[in-house]
Amino acid sequence: MSDTHAQTVAFVRETEIPQSPPPALEAGAVKWVRENLFSGIFNTVLTLLALYVVVRFAIFVFPWFYNGVWEASSRKECLDILREAGKGTGACFAVLVDRWDHLVFGFKYPQDGYWRILLAFLLLIVAAGPALFSSLPRRMLLFTAFYPFLAFWLVWGGSLWLPLTILGLIIATMLVFRLISSQIPVNIRQIVSGVIGVICGAGLAYLLFIGAQELVFIANSVGTEGMIAPIAYGVFWIMAIFAFVFCVPMGIFVGYAIYNSYEDGGLVSIVASLLFGYLAFVYLLSPIWMALNSIIPIELQAVASRDMGGFMLNMLLGTICVSLSIPLGILLALGRQSPMPLIKGVCVVFIEFIRGVPLITLLFVANVMLAYFLPPESNFDLILRVIIMITLFSSAYIAEVIRGGLAALPKGQYEAADSLGLDYGQATRLIILPQALKISIPGIVNVAVGLFKDTTLVSIISMFDLVGMIRGPIQNSTEWTSVYWEVYGFGAMLFFVVCYSISQYSQWLERQLNTSHH
Amino acid sequence: MTTLADPHKESFRLSMLLNDTRYRSLTFQFIALVAIIATMAFIGGNLVRNLAEAGLNISYDFLGAQAGYDINQRPISYDSQDTHGRAAMVGLLNTLIVAFLGCITATIIGVVAGVLRLSPNWLVRKIMAFYVEIFRNVPVLIWILIIFSIMINAAPAPNAFRGDEPTASMWLFDSIAVTNRGVYLPKPVWGAGSLLVVGVFIASIIGIFLFRRYARKQLFDHGKLIPTFWPSVALFFIPVILAQLVLGTPVSLEYPALKGFNFRGGITILGSLIALWFALSIYTGAFIAENVRAGILAVSKGQTEAAGALGLRPGRIMNLVVLPQALRVIIPPLISQYLNITKNSSLAIAVGYMDLTGTLGGITLLQTGRAIESVLLLMLFYLIISLSISFFMNIYNNTMKLQER
Amino acid sequence: ATLDEVKARGKLNCGVTTGVPGFAEPDASGVWQGFDVAVCRAVAAAVLGDGNAVEFVPTTGKTRFTALASGEIDLLARNTTWTFSRDVDLKFEFIGVNYYDGQGFMVPKELGVASAKDLDGATVCIQTGTTTELNLADFFRANSISYEPVPIETGAEAVQQYIAGACDVYTTDASALAAQRANFEDPSAHVLLPEIISKEPLGPLVRHGDNEWADISRWTLNALIAAEELGVTSVNLEELSAGTENPEINRLLGTEGELGSMLGLDAGWAKAALGVAGNYGEIFEQNIGAATPIGLARGLNAQWTDGGLIYSPPFR
């Protein structure tokens, strides 16, 4: 047949050749094994080697696992049980049973309140849903917004009215904003703006004046002895003079700016609602919630931050810090994109500084330094200080992720927003961020996983998170001293389950973004 | 056309500070400046007041004071009579040592695991995926603790080497002792004439380089392909061994031996260093493996096919076509992994390895009570290390950029 | 002032160790127990009337001083040695001594070491940031013998390494050595060497500058000590507080004089403090005394009347 081609070039196939199954060697398990395990000398060696490793590992681990003792009250008892049963090696999982509560909830959380934590955790999944899966109904975001208040109440306990009142005041503040920005007539707004302008201007001038005094005080206490001190002395004096000189002009200017914004209501409504919010929180919050609580008391047993521990503490730190650092990260990313050198500079310095030092040093700051930076009477407990530092830490990383998202947006989007007359705030809020954030979600999730793992570092500043709990009370205790593998393995497993699922999610999301980008 | 007034010559009005694009950004920056100054005034004022209340002051004089404590790993000479400043230097060097070692082994582990993850061998692929996922998804601190516990509990104590029927024995003809305190290796002793041996060794290293260049030149000039691997290996060992024999073993080895409580002699690698080093490498190796895999996958299949169609063999395709391209993708994230190793090395504190955080941020801080000073200095050191690494990374990235239209 | 803060808070924040058996350790249900803990409870009872109104803040050698200096805790009762530099340079105020101690060495019996001077070349487990770390350096230097320090954060980890043989010797305060040995699977396989190489007066401490608060803490501790001397125990406390012949007991228990109000507390402050766990002697016996697994003898910590150093200034 073949040589026919050369002479008579023309060839037309009249019949269809049927599909036929591939040759036997080409299908089924045989082929699979041949291709995947023994497709060459090198591969065969590799396979045998790998098999050897796996088998050795199994021989080593399996009996240990299988012989595990689940019921005993101390390591000694565990060993006795194993010895009696005549088993060589065996795990002492009894420690997990015995200290389960401590490992998961810390040893101070009230036992009858464990359901609260579990409930808060389950609801967290529901609340995070709409942010993580865009296919869920948008209306669920309402619950997401409500969730922090609910979770706060569930975890810390106390009166339900406290978070509810806070929520109410926040809503009230937003209503004030709405009212001033668009609902009231311009001439009334002019009066309001005037009043608020005067208040804020005067207040700012006063603050700056105090600041100037403070700076002089600092300069004087730094003194002029030594090598660096004179420089610092000079810098503080210059800043003091600056603050002093500009306290009145700044006050006037800001007051004027607020007044001047009465037409569009933008600035004045922001300032007014902030002012309102501040006053409401200072003067209305506790009377209202206490009054409400005395009428209809809905209370859970209050639990102090100090009493949080175990894996729960890791989860708490992880979720709180990540959620707080997202807004901060957005601001930093926007700041880093800003054309204003000073603002850009501050953001760059902050981000690069945070990314350049290990988290542990920041935790030292939380532990030993932060208290010195806050007013003497303020009483931040360690958890709060740690939350602040971890939040700052992760916000720098999140800022970099979001910056990537911002950079990926085409310039045309900015221009279209501009040409429609949207101002910077509107364009950012309505056009730029929704798109940039969507692109950034996988990156943010990765940062979140990293951060969640890093929350174990708090054990180094003697907090009893999961690792701290193991290294501290459990291994210290008379019963469970020198138990390692069981507890560390358990810890590793807990983290693995959480982190692995999250990172699988983020990979799924990345694939989604790659395929369905519209 | 009538010339109209230049619009920029308007008289200044206060509202222009807010509404005029030319002044607006200045205004904002000015306000930001004032806010920064106010924040500094707030923080600084609190600091000064709090310190005064506690009767403390800020001073770095303690760096010149006697430290009073001992450090078990001393890259430079140090004893308890030296100053806190010198102790900090010892710590800094220890940080750099573990970071450097960690970077090397993490790279090796990562590259091997990353390449094996793409192996056609199903079993190997799965094992590597297992390794990567297990290590990436569990905190490094837990790994450090687990590996340290393994070290301490699985390796024999020096005691076990003692007695008539020791339960443990040394490796490699009694030259290496692996104990739960560390690993003891033989140490070269430089006798008379050892300079010559060293000279021969250096010469043979140079020789290897020259030989490889010669081989390449042969290929390029005459199209002769000379194998280089085995000759290189031979060049590495044979001259030195010959020199040793001829000169009557001027370079002898000092073997570690159990004397008193511990092995003495030889080189000691502390258990804490090993645990930290190993944990950091294997943890970071998992991340590097992913980077390597991504880098290799980023080189399109078409490149391999084109090279194959030109008749290149798989090994050459890897060396000449895939790797050079993959490296460009791999190296930037690799450098950030190096940064992470350096930063994570501060977890040394969990196993008692005396790095910067252990000395300056640990014992010095505690013994002198100079918390603020020590922590600030600590952060400064890490910042300098990180910034220099990223500086070099940027230089590298710029030189390696692909030429585009 | 600290007193007002504590009262407002309704809880005393008291720093303790992360765990030394007998001195401070949470039991299986998370309640802190121990000799140092008892001091915290006594102060809480004196100030707030409730020995359970204490928030125990576990601290490591590393975090203890910063916790106190930064105001996170009001009182640190964590077998901390009273030294010049801590008192003067670190600006703390030691309010007394609740245990006279010294630094000792523990070695496995099988090593056959009889004296600390035989430890040449040994690997020594030591807690970082403690006085013992400095003493150790001085001791070996003075005797010109070498050693290798293994610095460790917490006592528990030190013990783990010591048991696993990662160090030959474990050194710290002799009391803590005894306490931790009591926890071993086989305590008799380990010996304490005869040398005590330092003085370690362990006592509670507070911040510099708040003398009122220091007074309250100091005299609460003294009340525990004086009560033992005067024979006031948890058994006869109620009976004696109805009034006795002994005016000092009366002043102590607040039935006579104004000592309480001088401190800014109720008249029954000392009674409340004693009501938690009894007097110094009782606390000692309960937590670390001969009848406990730790089994420390009173020794130097006997009342001065019994030839010891425990001595309270008069309540007058």
Added chain:
Amino acid sequence: MNQTSQMTVSDEVAIEITNMNKWYGTFHVLRDIDLTVQRGERIVICGPSGSGKSTLIRCINALEEHQKGKIVVDGTVLSSDLKNIDKIRSEVGMCFQHFNLFPHLTILENCTLAPIWVRKTPKKEAEETAMHFLEKVKIPEQADKYPGQLSGGQQQRVAIARSLCMRPRIMLFDEPTSALDPEMIKEVLDTMIELAEEGMTMLCVTHEMGFARQVANRVIFMDAGQIVEQNEPEEFFNNPKSERTQLFLSQILGH
């Protein structure tokens, strides 16, 4: 057609550009531009690539700053005063070559966004207006889809509707059809013609000479940052004065 359109040109001045100059760094993009557009006038701008057409259009909308000269839009002087810029932008609608729709919003949301946030129109009213203009560009049924789900021509029509929702008095088009496939170009041009017939003031950068002939009152030819020639379409196409124009037309019509 040309006649009817010309009738709608009023005497009012919509845009007045005097002696305007612009530099990118040291590169002189626009040189001494003088241009007056009457209300209702429809101007087509053409010229070789890089001649500064886009830049001119974008200066009118303050998307780019000019460095010398004066631009007056609808009586408002374009200065660096944000108030003026805002005012001008809400008077002037703009259509881009790549549509620049907001991909995360539905078509309807794209159209109501600016009215709601800039004009503070109640949402309902804004939606009604939006539907009105979507009907005008003949895609009301796509209102709830996302831009990614539409064809290029449909997207460009949405972009036009989006601009119209702000009820601009002037529309700027920057090569609105050049990113489209041939069959879609017609859709968009039809919409633009309709708009022109209603008397909208329009400035349009385009190389669609058919469109220019049909609707323009004036064709402007730019080269190297200068306006080289301007004239009525008939004159311009049939009787170009400048050599450069002739060359350009020969290339463009030769296609």
Added chain:
Amino acid sequence: MNQTSQMTVSDEVAIEITNMNKWYGTFHVLRDIDLTVQRGERIVICGPSGSGKSTLIRCINALEEHQKGKIVVDGTVLSSDLKNIDKIRSEVGMCFQHFNLFPHLTILENCTLAPIWVRKTPKKEAEETAMHFLEKVKIPEQADKYPGQLSGGQQQRVAIARSLCMRPRIMLFDEPTSALDPEMIKEVLDTMIELAEEGMTMLCVTHEMGFARQVANRVIFMDAGQIVEQNEPEEFFNNPKSERTQLFLSQILGH
């Protein structure tokens, strides 16, 4: 033109494919392919997307394994023996749709890489050859640039030169022009025509029917993994026998 080319066809067999079958998993991509190519013959393969054209080409070059049947290239039987594969690959040059130049090497290095490492040609000689072929494809002046700096058409010409540097006796082209802009297509086709005129044996998957008419000795139409029809170009285009061919040609020429 057709005549001259036909004259170069010799009697020697360059490629002989007998009863070749290939599966992807269980999917039967190539069915009973029989094809003999004489030395100097120029064959164009066309057919709808997914019909297995690329797969066929790639099987000849051992980029894909076939499971049944026999392929003999230049007398060498294609088996899984690495030696044979190497031999065949150095005889057969291949050009891909996306050029697949090595972006990290200069044009010259791209061209000398294989001669140096596979053929063990001295570098100097390899460079001379490379420059020779670069001149032939008319871009010697680009020798020191990187692929990223060239246009698509230039890149494809470099790819051809790179193959030629190995002095192959057979060239395979897989849609070499379909990733190119219209003006660049011509550049590349010109190069290929020149090659054809020199008597190179060529198998070319392409839909450029002009090219097929001008240079091919034979056009092969594939569908669903089978060779459906083959004929001389004139016959094939003017008088397709099979219905499927007719349908395909009507679509492709209708453009």
